[in-house]
Amino acid sequence: MSFVLDTYAWIEYFEGSPSGLKVKEILEDSRxxxxxxxxxxxxxxxxxxxxxxxxxxxxxxxxVVFNTQIKDIDTSIALEAGLIKNEMRKxxxxxxxxxxxxxxxxxxANSKLLTGDPHLIGEMDVVDIKKL
Numbered sequence: 086m087s088f089v090l091d092t093y094a095w096i097e098y099f100e101g102s103p104s105g106l107k108v109k110e111i112l113e114d115s116r117x118x119x120x121x122x123x124x125x126x127x128x129x130x131x132x133x134x135x136x137x138x139x140x141x142x143x144x145x146x147x148x149v150v151f152n153t154q155i156k157d158i159d160t161s162i163a164l165e166a167g168l169i170k171n172e173m174r175k176x177x178x179x180x181x182x183x184x185x186x187x188x189x190x191x192x193x194a195n196s197k198l199l200t201g202d203p204h205l206i207g208e209m210d211v212v213d214i215k216k217l
Contacts, residue, residue, distance in 0.1 A: 086117060086196075086197060087117060087118035087119065087120065087194060087195070087196040087197070088111060088117060088118075088119050088120070088196055088197050088198070088199050088212070089119075089120045089121070089122065089156070089187070089190060089191035089194055089196045089197070089198045089199065090108065090119065090120070090121050090125070090153060090199050091122070091125055091184075091187045091198060091199065091200045091202060091205070092125050092128040092129060092132070092187075093200045093201045093202045093214075094108050094199040094200055094201065094214055095108075095121070095125065095129055095149065096129075096132060096137065096138060097201060097214060098112070099138045099139070099140045099145065100138070100139075104201055104214040104215050104217075105214075107214050107217035108199060108214055110217075111199065111217075112152055118154070118196070119152065119153040119154065120153055120154050120155075120156045120190070120191075120194050120196060121149055121153040121154070121155055121156065122155075122156050122158070122186060122187050122190040122191075123155050123156065123157045123158060124158060124183055124186050124187065124190075125187065126146065126149065126155070128183065129145060129146075129149070130142065133145060156190050156193075156194060158186060158190070161193060162186060162189045162190055162193055163186075163189075165189040165192065165193070166182060166185040166186040166188075166189040167182075167185070169185040169188055169189055170182050170184075170185035173185065173204070177204045179204075180204050181204075184202065184204050184205060187200075187205075188205060188208065188211075191210065191211075192210065196210070197210050197211070197212045198210060198211045198212065199212050199214055200212070200213070200214065201213060201214045201215050
């Protein structure tokens with residue numbers, strides 16, 4: 086089974102929280118293909134600048150790039166993300182485009198999405214890291 090890690094999962098990992106330790110177990114299981122959407126790097130950059138992540142930016146990027154494949158946004162992901170955002174807004178009025186891009190990336194990769202984001206929990210092929 087392959088996984089896509091979103092910003093929530095990465096922040097939990099770098100904080101060393103109980104949920105982050107579950108993410109660590111998945112990262113250490115090299116049999117599983119792991120992906121990170123490129124837009125997650127932008128969110129992680131923002132988190133580092135704001136001090137939400139204590140790891141240096143260089144170390145964080147090096148670790149993410151070394152341990153996962155970075156998935157760029159392509160036309161099909163962009164188009165699917167717009168549809169997902171509008172559909173999800175029916176349940177979550179504040180559902181954002183970045184979450185839609187991450188979910189579209191996961192679906193295109195035929196992967197499970199690892200997250201703790203309440204906007205995404207309960208969606209098909211989304212794994213709640215708090216329940217691992």
